[in-house]
Amino acid sequence: MARAKARVGGAFRQGRIALILLLPSLVVVFGIIVYPLLRTLYTSLFAVNSAFPGRYPFVGLGNYLQALERAEFWGAILRTAYFTFSTTFLEVVLGILLGLLLNVEFRGRWLLRSIVILPWALPTVVNGAMWRWILNPEYGALNALLTQLHIIPDYRSWLGTPWMALNMVVVADVWKMTPLAAFFVLAALQTIPRDLYEAAWVDGAGRLRAFFSITLPLLTPTILIILVLRTMEAFKVFDIIYVMTRGGPANGTQTIAYYTYVEAFSNQLFGYGAALAYIIALFILFFAVIYMRLLRRGEVEY
């Protein structure tokens, strides 16, 4: 009786307790996020060009329209799209291969699993600095390796031309982030029951056949999630660009986040930068909606 009574009054009381318990988190998270988010929106409507409070002319959507008219903006978008597509594609493909390798039983597998975690744990900035040093035109290890193996005749400036530099940033990012994709794939592989493969082998299917008709379909939800998560991350790329190339040479590695940073903080065009930030946020939101949809459909049963 007493218990039943407690349940009836419970819903209301639990709501109040929950509010009290959640209040600190709400304050810490939304107290810091909501105001800046709204203020950025507000700032994006004005021609703010200094960090000091003051009266700035209202330009409405002017900053947004200005972005859409600029060649630099579209250049940055194009480079971001290239970076996002190539890193995500390579990380997914290599991640699947590496995940499969880590799932095969062989001696020393534990060692390889420990090694694979290294790039993921390396701070992004250290990763950028490391590759910048390896790719150094005069003293870099890559030049030394390739000339000593007689693959290239002379030292090259790997970060010296826009197109090459962009691809080198892709390499550095793929080196660091493929392990994460591999661990996602590995986790998914470990949930696939062995009987499925045994049944396939009894039916005379080879390894390749088993991969395409059993493994790959069952991996699809995981692959989709890696795809979307990595796309969202890659679209925001900043750290590695800053450290490896500072957006150069000739803005050849300037992605949209880097472009926004330059406009807002180097050129002090805070209004224009805020508009750019919102454009990025809209892109990310678009990917996020896809992510949510995939998650909802992502439940697999065997």
Add this chain to the structure above:
Amino acid sequence: MRSSLAFRVFVYSAAVFTGAVILAPFAWLVISSVAAPADLLVRPLKWIPAHASLSRYAQIFFGTGNDTVLTFRAAMVNSTIVAASSVIISLGVGIFGAYAFARLRFRFQRAILLLFLSTYMLPPIALLISLYLTMVQLRLLDTRLGLILVYCSFITPFVLWIMSGYFRSIPRDLEDAARIDGCSRMGALFRVILPLARPGLLATALFGFLLAWDEFLYALIFTSSLSSKTIPVAIAEFTGRHAVDFGMMATGGVLASLPPLAIAFLFQRYIVGGLASGAVKG
């Protein structure tokens, strides 16, 4: 299925190749950090340096006067303080919220959790500009406190997410038994649930530490002097100079990587497993 010899050879060569590709770049960073300056600038490059020593490490830990050395040392201290404080505050705040999500029933429960998680999708650059303008006004620019506050805002949702899942995995009966014995709800949380959730707390704390240690964009904009500059900012600045001391850069890089690498290797099962399953389950 029995593995053919050809398949085994293939697997082992793939494993060796992968291991080499992953280890080589970092190994070169480590070698560069101990090699004598002249060894790094010769052509053809020698892979094993003729003169190696730990002198740069000694300099960073004990040296005085040198600008670079002081920056690195201060940055390591700042990074440690900022990351540790952010994790402690986020855990302190988030544990209660996580408990509410795991054990209580209230209106908009799922929506509120999703709202917290959706903050991950916000690009930091969308907050950066106004946070910067606000920090200028509040005089929090170039302070550790300013950085800590911002870091808590993205570590706390992570704590809520992981810990609420962890609390749910602890049987309710244990808590009920404690409450029948006269424990209050909070008493049961502290005496029964938290001790049982220690592995989860540890994994969450470590991962939060990695997030804060690695963060670069906010730190780049908000810090400028030795009083708050973190290690990623110090390294990024260092690589941007015209006459870079490559050996010193490598040493700083290795030192900055040691805490995350140690955490990752020691707790790989928790971190990688938790990460993968959490992201897939949502």
